[in-house]
Amino acid sequence: MDYQQQQQQKQWDPHSDQAPKHVCAACCRPIEEKTLLDALDRFWHVYCLKCSCCGARLADIGSSFFVKADMFLCREDYAR
Structure with a gap:
């Protein structure tokens, strides 16, 4: 399993008290990596845009x- 697949399998509870700072506009998963893309006032994983x-x-x-x-x-x- 590659890194992207591992990241996409992580579960995120939107009702959690520890909501992520940024959520990817494409896959709706938290962006935990240090690198992200900011486009059209939304955030994206590098591999999702x-x-x-x-x-x-x-x-x-x-x-x-x-x-x-x-x-x-x-x-x-x-x-x-």
Whole structure:
């Protein structure tokens, strides 16, 4: 089992007194890692923020991405 799968299997009780500081907008799980992405006033795991068209992880393909019609896009899909 890889790290991402381990993180996704962790259970989080939203009624707990120890609610996480940030919750991922994609998977709704707590963000416990030191690195997170902040986009459109929401937080994301690095591995959860993906291009809405091709599904590429945006953190893996560069330091910038684009937003069009509330969709996250890689440079290639934005140019289409």
